[in-house]
Amino acid sequence: MKQSDFITVVQHILSCALNMRHLVYNIPYFTRRMVMKTITACTMDCGDACSLLVDENKKSIRGNPEHPTTKGFCCKKGRRYFDRIDAEDRIITPLIKESSKFRKASWDEALTLVASRLDAARKTPESVLHIHGHGYRGLLSKASRIFFKRLGASSDYGTMCEKAGGEASFRDFGGRDHNDPEDIVNASRVINWGRDLTRTSIHQLALIQKARKNGTKVLTISPGGDDTPKFSDVNVTIKPGTDRFLAAAVLKLSLDTDDLDSQRLNRCANWPVLQELINGLSLNDLTQVCQVPTEDVAMIHDWYLDSGNVATVIGWGLQRYLHGGENVRFINGLAMISGNIGISGGGVYYSCPTGRHLGSWEHLVEGASGDRRELFMGDMAAEISRADPPIEFIWVDGHNVVNQVPDSRAMVDAFRAPFVVVVDGFMNDTALCADVILPPAFMFEREDVLGSYFHNCVNHCAKVMEPRGECRSDFDILSDLGSRLEPPLLLPDAETCLKEGLKKKNISIDELRGKGFVKVNHPSIAFENMQFGHADGLYRFPETLSPEPKSNQEYPLQLLTLIRGSSMHSQIPEKDQCGIPTVWVSKQNPACEQLSSARNSFLITLQGAMQVNVEKANNLHPDVVIIRRGGWMKCGHNANTLIRPMKTDMGDCTALYSQTCRLESR
Structure with missing residues (x-):
């Protein structure tokens, strides 16, 4: 480094030392990578939406102490994210399936193939199915939704998450806040x-x-x-x-x-x-x-x-x-x-709605805008099998859908006939079903902006490092694919999309990049003075009390696939899924008396059976069997193979916890 360059760097450091939040954007890129952490944000499917300080060289991640909600700490899922970025089994080049085996391909070959198959299918737009999840969140994560909507493709509706409660809140309060x-x-x-x-x-x-x-x-x-x-x-x-x-x-x-x-x-x-x-x-x-x-x-x-x-x-x-x-x-x-x-x-x-403080950039993209066919996420295998016109092309991004929906084995069968493109970084249950796998850039390897369904800050997700291998951001992948179609479907540049999304609350992208987050001015008390969101301003009570489903003597226990503390949904390292999965029951669970330590234990429903280890735990209801969600089918850990498709009473949510079961030794 020349002496003049060194002096310039030192001047940058000294002039910004009193305001660490701005430091990363005032030091030249090559220098800040050496001297300090970058302010960025977590884009995983979590309402806490943490602002983070990331040091690429030290592989360290911690919460931003300046952020009013994060306050200097984050969960283990966030702290361990470099394990996911640097994983040996991460897919870092496009893959094409030939004769049931995957081979490496260039981006040009992979996207040329995908474009040709998509062009053929889009002649009947409904034959194209787009399935999108919240594997990551942000303004630019909306790109695939907008892209396939403008093609007129079929889409999914419903959720595995919180829509039943969200609809309940809307019916009661007239809004979600x-x-x-x-x-x-x-x-x-x-x-x-x-x-x-x-x-x-x-x-x-x-x-x-x-x-x-x-x-x-x-x-x-x-x-x-x-x-x-x-x-x-x-x-x-x-x-x-x-x-x-x-x-x-x-x-x-x-x-x-x-x-x-x-x-x-x-x-x-x-x-x-x-x-x-x-x-x-x-x-x-x-x-x-x-x-x-x-x-x-x-x-x-x-x-x-x-x-x-x-x-x-x-x-x-x-x-x-x-x-x-x-x-x-x-x-x-x-x-x-x-x-x-x-x-x-x-x-x-x-x-609260995640995007309540952000606007849409959908209007910047030309194409179809009318109604389109939607398939229920919670019974996707059956929806695909009975679709008319039939599904010929499937694009999946942000969602290990084969793993996450009920009746996962049926999903494998449903994915056999169409041409399937999966945007994912690991060979999970959905990627195994793909004809083409496109490797995405992960959190810290791309820029985005996101809100939260818990707090009122908009966070900047700064790009900390270049993507591994040949990985590309989802936005970049779709932009390239769209340019190859006939006729092309063109997305605006990412900068334009970010600025457009920030207009809703008059947030400057430069301010956001400088501070790492902006707290939006939002009422601190929801529905103050009992002023509600309905047209008449009044609250609404439920008017019926529905009975519980009749008990099933053959399957008397309730299967609950609860959230994990170590991984986000199915983003579980394959190496952590060895052996037989564990279920937890109360010491008072009636099944305990019939289980034999000398024989294998099985979790059984009408959908099938899975070998499990049974452990006893405190503070459980006697009728409950708990297994942690997200285990992969390829590892023998996926409880969704045992759950039948059911829909909640409102909100088109999947009633995953209404599955009954039993435990027995064999």
């Missing part, structure tokens, strides 16, 4: 309905722990399978999927014993309907269904109705049942009746 995350420290009490805070939101957990130090009490209601009891003052075990009955029981007790605030009820459009419904129910019947003792119902009633503000936290698991949306609606109704909506220290924390 919650108090600022920081406001939970103002609660006198927090009631956590089933959220596994250690595995889903360590930053919400940190805020609740901060509140506890200041005297806030925490009550958790859950069938188990989480670490929440050690962060709670009181724990109530509930039969899985019956939360609406417990909430209705508390409402019943409130109607029988409390003088409800008439001003509050006047902010509700249909209170008399709910009142009549609850009055017609028996408290004893309700408690028998949810298997919560009457004294615990009375305790929960007191937690909600005593003086002091109560914040309610709702986990996504309780809405992954056939009546999951109703579960959420009755909990929302309980928070409303008790006077804990629209106030500081109260509210319901479920989730």
